[in-house]
Amino acid sequence: MGQESQLVATAVAQAGTRYRPITGRPAFIWALLDALVLARRSILETVRLPELIVFVAIQPIMFVLLFRYVFGGAIHVPGGQYVNFLMPGIFVQTVAFGGVTTGIGLAQDMQRGLIDRFRSLPMSSSAVLTGRTVADLARNLFTVVIMLIVGFIVGFRPGGIPFEFLLGILVLMGFSFAFSWISAFVGLTVRSVEAAQSFGFIWIFPLTFASSAFVPVATMPSWLQAFARHNPVSVLADALRGLFHVNPLLTAADTRWALIQSVAWILGILLVFIPISVLRYRRTTAR
């Protein structure tokens, strides 16, 4: 006891003189540096939490195998093999589901009082959100790489030039990032892990399944087709199918239009959800 107090006393004496924050850097540099510190934190958590590894790697593989071998035989797509139709759809579904973890993580930080601590520090007020969304983006990229490998094993054969392939992956990542921001807003709003979990998935389910991700939209009743056609999940899945040259029925013009719509969705979502999430973050506290 006495010894500890002595040690603390020494610490106090030392700290007063030796540790001074760095000053004189512009705010946007700090926003970037702080976000990197926090992105590293989120990535460490992913690596060290076994349940997350299951979510990140094993669950998407199971989805691929399920649709390829269980449902795949019953689903007929015009003009090509189902596995080639399926993989772009399942990429979009996976990154959309992956985005939900952003909101869950933020709700968890809130419950544990970490957001309160971060908000009491002289750091950038966007960093907690950008750090986490960027880390989740990296995690989703990792998942997509694993799925590409598994997809290749089960018969997925994209065509076209490498540039188109990379452009497809880039747009997919943009979509992943945008969905993370929606999820961030949800997580900051509901403020409990359980609610972030259920609210996070509730709107993703109709979005991913009432889309062209797994089945051609033409097979749906007409009232649903209207929704499914303009759904960002469908638009992006079609753009990827065009860029990967896996659907001979899609013309170059179709692909271009789907790509433009996808990018518009991504930018639109980011434009709305980044500011409102940061605003919400600035006002939020643990219960």
Add this chain to the structure above:
Amino acid sequence: MATDRAVHAEGLVKNYGRVRALDGLDLHVDEGSLLALLGPNGAGKTTAVRIFTTLLKPDAGRAQVAGFDVVKEPDRIKAHIGLAGQSVAIDEFMTGRENLEMIGRLYHLSGKDAKRRSLELLVQFDLTDAANRIAKTYSGGMRRRLDLAASLVILPPVLFFDEPTTGLDPRSRRQMWGIINTLVDEGSTIMLTTQYLEEADELANRIAVVDSGRVIAEGTSDELKQRVGGDRIEVAVTRDGDLARAVEVARRHLSSDVTIDPHQRRLSGPSRDGTRELASLVREFDAAGIEITDLQLRRPSLDDVFLTLTGHQAEEEKTTEPSRRWARRAS
């Protein structure tokens, strides 16, 4: 506004919907001292801390921390404060060392400084052995120590600890008290909230008793105790039947202001000259054939203060300490 006040608040009001969490809170903390905000759950203590640490904006009133206005200059305040909130705010999947380095970086220390400072803090808070283990494996006491260490990374001049010992075992609590006392000795200014009357008594230079969002009494521990009078004598009798006669005796010796708790077969009253009265009471009980199980002279506790000031008890439930709150005003 006096410059030697590290925290100064006037008329703070904060509503959550229809619930008024703060209802005109006035208080100040002198530089280099520790003020304990003492009150039950829901009294508004945490809301007050959140306003001072710029996490919440007040609906009315004004407050300054380290000379800066909480509404107009939140960024200036953040560079001068440390907060250890009610829940332990550390990352479970990072090691103790990684946690402290992260906080150092977020206070904008250089990488080298953040590293050096975290090593120092780990030594000082007796966490060196656990430095490279993830915090999920830490005991409750270790988590609290790490959390407190995180609030001291730049050694800010003003510290806010929101119920820093809630949920700790007695040994860990003593340890935290030692650390907090040392911080004050070394010149830190601290505002601490607590439900533990004993804790406020142990640590605080001044105590502000908070109830329903306002300060209902303020002063040193001794000043507050004087409000409920001087020392008291407590007696417990063995047999129910003796209680009435024991009260008779006590009224003759002490005063008519005797409180009775029939369930515990206890009574208490103000003492005028302490130990001499104890001796004569014992003789008198003996002569009357009243058997007693307990007889003590005690200073009024902060529990008594709370009861006197608010008419209700400070804590709804407390299992770590034997109950000292049996007294009810008999008349």
